[in-house]
Amino acid sequence: MKKLVVMGLAMAITVSMMNGVCAQPVHAAKGKGLKVALLMSGAANDQGWNQTAYEGAQKACDKYGCELAYTENLEAADISAAFADYASSGYDVVIGHGYEFGDPALEVAETYPATKFICTESDVSSDNVSSYVMACEQTAYVEGIIAASMTKSDKLGAIGPIQGDSLVKIVNGYEDGAKSVNPDIEVQTAWTNSFVDTQLAQEAAKAMIENGVDVIKHCANACGNGAIAAAVDADIWCQGDSYDQSSLAPENILDSAIYNLDVVIDKAIESVVDDSFEGDVYNLGMADGAVEVLLSDNLTDEVKATAQDAIDKIVSGELEVERDYTLRD
Numbered sequence: 001m002k003k004l005v006v007m008g009l010a011m012a013i014t015v016s017m018m019n020g021v022c023a024q025p026v027h028a029a030k031g032k033g034l035k036v037a038l039l040m041s042g043a044a045n046d047q048g049w050n051q052t053a054y055e056g057a058q059k060a061c062d063k064y065g066c067e068l069a070y071t072e073n074l075e076a077a078d079i080s081a082a083f084a085d086y087a088s089s090g091y092d093v094v095i096g097h098g099y100e101f102g103d104p105a106l107e108v109a110e111t112y113p114a115t116k117f118i119c120t121e122s123d124v125s126s127d128n129v130s131s132y133v134m135a136c137e138q139t140a141y142v143e144g145i146i147a148a149s150m151t152k153s154d155k156l157g158a159i160g161p162i163q164g165d166s167l168v169k170i171v172n173g174y175e176d177g178a179k180s181v182n183p184d185i186e187v188q189t190a191w192t193n194s195f196v197d198t199q200l201a202q203e204a205a206k207a208m209i210e211n212g213v214d215v216i217k218h219c220a221n222a223c224g225n226g227a228i229a230a231a232v233d234a235d236i237w238c239q240g241d242s243y244d245q246s247s248l249a250p251e252n253i254l255d256s257a258i259y260n261l262d263v264v265i266d267k268a269i270e271s272v273v274d275d276s277f278e279g280d281v282y283n284l285g286m287a288d289g290a291v292e293v294l295l296s297d298n299l300t301d302e303v304k305a306t307a308q309d310a311i312d313k314i315v316s317g318e319l320e321v322e323r324d325y326t327l328r329d
Helices: 049-064 076-088 099-109 136-150 165-181 198-210 221-234 261-273 301-316
Strands: 018-021 035-039 067-071 093-097 116-120 129-134 155-160 186-191 215-218 237-242 253-259 281-284 291-295
Touching: 035 049, 035 076, 049 067, 049 093, 049 221, 049 237, 049 253, 049 261, 067 076, 076 093, 076 099, 093 099, 093 261, 099 116, 099 129, 099 165, 116 261, 129 261, 136 155, 136 165, 136 215, 136 237, 136 253, 136 291, 136 301, 155 165, 155 198, 155 221, 165 186, 186 198, 198 215, 198 221, 215 221, 221 237, 261 281, 291 301
Parallel strands: 035 067, 035 093, 093 116, 116 129, 129 281, 155 186, 155 215, 215 237, 237 253
Antiparallel strands: 018 067, 253 291
8 A cells, every 4th residue: 555645625634545556356357447435434443433444445446456545534524525525536436434424425426426425324315426324223233132131230331422323223223132131121321422532432331330330332433442441441241343342352342243344335336336326325234244243252152042043033034123213311
């Protein structure tokens, strides 16, 4: 990989970009020369939400022979400028990773009709904008079953970053899964209002632990790593999100919700490469390989079996997990 010249955004922000020409395997001929950019709210090496997208984009670009550039740590106010900067620089595809990229993509896309804009976890679409929504509530539901099966206090904690639909559905799915095991279980929730500040999640987790919580789940991107740290310090169970986070808490992790962005981004880029792109909202879940739950060896055989049974039923369609965007009390 080699560094590109730093590009200035409209609001005088400075963004670092990396660019490289990827390998040229089977499908590379059609995608050769296609310029793809990935926009992220956090670091590309956050061992979570953003890293899985970065690695997924790399894998897809390797497959199709595309060039890849990326911008990390974007604040909400800078997203539109970042989209416009790449589009005006001749990028064919610009991917915004997260629900917060949806509206800015829709806005900028009108000015750059030749560019394809793709958003994850958003619900926007137009002629040159498509969204890919993952059924993260499915993984959360299974994690709720696991947590309810492992708790001794019957008190669970769920920590999110900002109250967007894609995060609210995870917290709600987690609660629904837990209550399918024990309707009287208590699920305490907290929102940090940050994707990156680990201290905020750590403080929220500590407060929950003081209140009797003995399992903590997060969906707070890099911020959530603070919740895992608090769980390790208190020697209670925790659950990872977006990526295999077992290395952060090998003795305390119960599972990790895995979001396979390589599957999602591959489908998105393939549609551009083979000229089948259509502006629409696409839903992908466990049955598509887009999401899964990685079970830890810290689980008992009985709980593993219970979790796997739920996974199998979700994949087969026997168990349908409700996608609930309602912010609960």
